Amino acid sequence: MTSEPAAPRRRGLARTSVGGAWVGMVPFTVYVLIFMGLPLYEVVHGAVTSDTNQLTWQNFSTIFSSSSYWIPLENSLILSAWTSALGAIFGTWLAAAVVASPAGSLLRRVVASASGVLAYFGGVALAFMLIAAYGRAPGGVLTTWLKHIGIDLYNQGFSISSLLGVGVAYVFFQVPLMVILITPALEGLRPQWQEAAENLGASKLDYMRHVAVPVMAPAFIGALLVLFGNAFAAYATALALVGVTIPLIPAAINAAINGNVLVNQDRIAFALGVEMILIVSIVMFFYWMVQRRARRWLQ
Amino acid sequence: MVAIGTVGLGGPGALGGGALIGEIDEAGAPRPPAGRRWQRPPAWRLVILVIAFLFYAFPFAAAVKYSLVQSDGSFGFNNYSQIVSDGAVRDSLYTSLEISAIAAVAVVLLMLPTVVLVRLRLPRLTLLLEGVTILPLVVPPIVLASGLAHLQGSAPEWLVKLWFNHPLTGLTPTYVVLAMPFSYRAIDTGVRAIDLRTLVDASRSLGASWFMTLTRVILPNVETAVLGAIFLTVALCMGEVVLSSIMLYNNVLPVEMIQVGASSPGVSVAISILALVFVFVLLFSLSFLARRRRGSTSVRVI
Structure with a gap:
């Protein structure tokens, strides 16, 4: 202890140069560069080069000219669109019902925790829960039960391992994610505004139309965009429910990596990966623009 | 105070109704505290809470039942004990x-x-x-x-x-x-x-x-x-x-x-x-x- 140069250290806070602070950023920077930058570089570099390491657009023209890569993209976009729309509508409705109860109430705690579990952890566990419930008749408990009362889901074309089934599974985590994202905005909706509006003679409908909806719109659209990106990037649930055969972009990447039958398959996976990153980036850009507007009311 | 009365009469139908009532109680408005208990939650709240509950509770209950069915068809905790065994x-x-x-x-x-x-x-x-x-x-x-x-x-x-x-x-x-x-x-x-x-x-x-x-x-x-x-x-x-x-x-x-x-x-x-x-x-x-x-x-x- 005594051998430590205590005096300069003590004055350190006031004196240390900014250079010293930058040194403190080294661990984080190095870590991110290695464990995110390196794999990301592999993907981007692999996508724009050929096997002989020359710059090429060949990989992209392959994925854009072949219907076997167009269809998964289309499916992914459609699936993301309707699951995020359903999630946003029901999530907002649920969040509004929950926010109406006082902060710290049991209802709010339970919904917040359950939302966290399903939105962030869901994945495989959710998939198995749904297989147990909606799997084909002798197995799926609810499917069997519905069959007994005369509704044969699988005869109507439903299957938990179809695109529709996977979409239904996605809704199970899209709704809670919406609840998490929209709750702060709903909390920011001041009761005083309604009070003021009604004082000025506004009906409940007027208040909704001229105050609540315009104030909520940016937050709602922002959250909707996050939900879209979330569904678009998600794969865990689909992987556990179906595997590589589901015609979605992540499964196409999975198939391209692990099915090393054809040459250049890795590069196809990388090109699809870059395509995914670009689409999510566009979504996140719009999110960022909307978010700037939404923040105005959330202070 | 007029405003409070108006909103109180208007009922908690709109967003934030519950929070508002909470605030009024805190402010010591001349409203009997018990009054809050009498206000039935509006239908739109109940409907979504019931839908959400059923939406998640049914599959979860189904999964619990599924996990309790053992490979020979009887009920028991075999599937759980296998996690460790x-x-x-x-x-x-x-x-x-x-x-x-x-x-x-x-x-x-x-x-x-x-x-x-x-x-x-x-x-x-x-x-x-x-x-x-x-x-x-x-x-x-x-x-x-x-x-x-x-x-x-x-x-x-x-x-x-x-x-x-x-x-x-x-x-x-x-x-x-x-x-x-x-x-x-x-x-x-x-x-x-x-x-x-x-x-x-x-x-x-x-x-x-x-x-x-x-x-x-x-x-x-x-x-x-x-x-x-x-x-x-x-x-x-x-x-x-x-x-x-x-x-x-x-x-x-x-x-x-x-x-x-x-x-x-x-x-x-x-x-x-x-x-x-x-x-x-x-x-x-x-x-x-x-x-x-x-x-x-x-x-x-x-």
Whole structure:
């Protein structure tokens, strides 16, 4: 202890140069560069080069000219669109019902925790829960039960391992994610505004139309965009429910990596990966623009 | 007061009705406190709460029933006891728990000093840090996995031995990256809420080293936020399946669940139920640990 140069250290806070602070950023920077930058570089570099390491657009023209890569993209976009729309509508409705109860109430705690579990952890566990419930008749408990009362889901074309089934599974985590994202905005909706509006003679409908909806719109659209990106990037649930055969972009990447039958398959996976990153980036850009507007009311 | 009367009569039909009534009670309005109990929740609230409950409770109850059906058709806890008696499942559970523990520690070691440093000394890096930590949400896990799988196949042998040979070294570092969007935001929210500069000045002027300041002064003050980051990291590590299955680490819990599910789905369903309950208990207890009124109970993604 005594051998430590205590005096300069003590004055350190006031004196240390900014250079010293930058040194403190080294661990984080190095870590991110290695464990995110390196794999990301592999993907981007692999996508724009050929096997002989020359710059090429060949990989992209392959994925854009072949219907076997167009269809998964289309499916992914459609699936993301309707699951995020359903999630946003029901999530907002649920969040509004929950926010109406006082902060710290049991209802709010339970919904917040359950939302966290399903939105962030869901994945495989959710998939198995749904297989147990909606799997084909002798197995799926609810499917069997519905069959007994005369509704044969699988005869109507439903299957938990179809695109529709996977979409239904996605809704199970899209709704809670919406609840998490929209709750702060709903909390920011001041009761005083309604009070003021009604004082000025506004009906409940007027208040909704001229105050609540315009104030909520940016937050709602922002959250909707996050939900879209979330569904678009998600794969865990689909992987556990179906595997590589589901015609979605992540499964196409999975198939391209692990099915090393054809040459250049890795590069196809990388090109699809870059395509995914670009689409999510566009979504996140719009999110960022909307978010700037939404923040105005959330202070 | 007129306003209060009007809204009171209007009923809590619109958004925020309940909160408003709460405020009026607090303000000591001349309304009998018991009056609140008489107000039936409006139909739109009840309808969605019932729908949501049924939507989630039915499949969950179905899964519980499914997990209790043993392979011979009788009811019992065989599927649950197999989690421990089946060596492969047990080992994968241990591996996943190890990964979770190491990742949780790494997240705190990496994020807390960085966030404190940026808040305190390099505020102009805030936007950059926000951008970098959001990247794992922009880059889908499957894309990160494809890059890593390629590295795994093409890296020199020493690197493969060092990095990819075991799921602990192959997955944990990337899980820390995947957890960044949550962990950064959780810790940043916590650090924002305290008077960091005063705390650090006081601690440093009393002769404490940076290490002491971080562990003895800052950490206890942002305990809830750090716990939130830890819990979400653990949840992520216990559930992550895309990276681990693409990189062919078959001995972690989620991948093992899928493999076991092919032959005895009851066991996988049993693990799923336990895992969901486990993570729920983690987050639920966190909501009680959170001291601050708002904001720290639910960690926001973005």
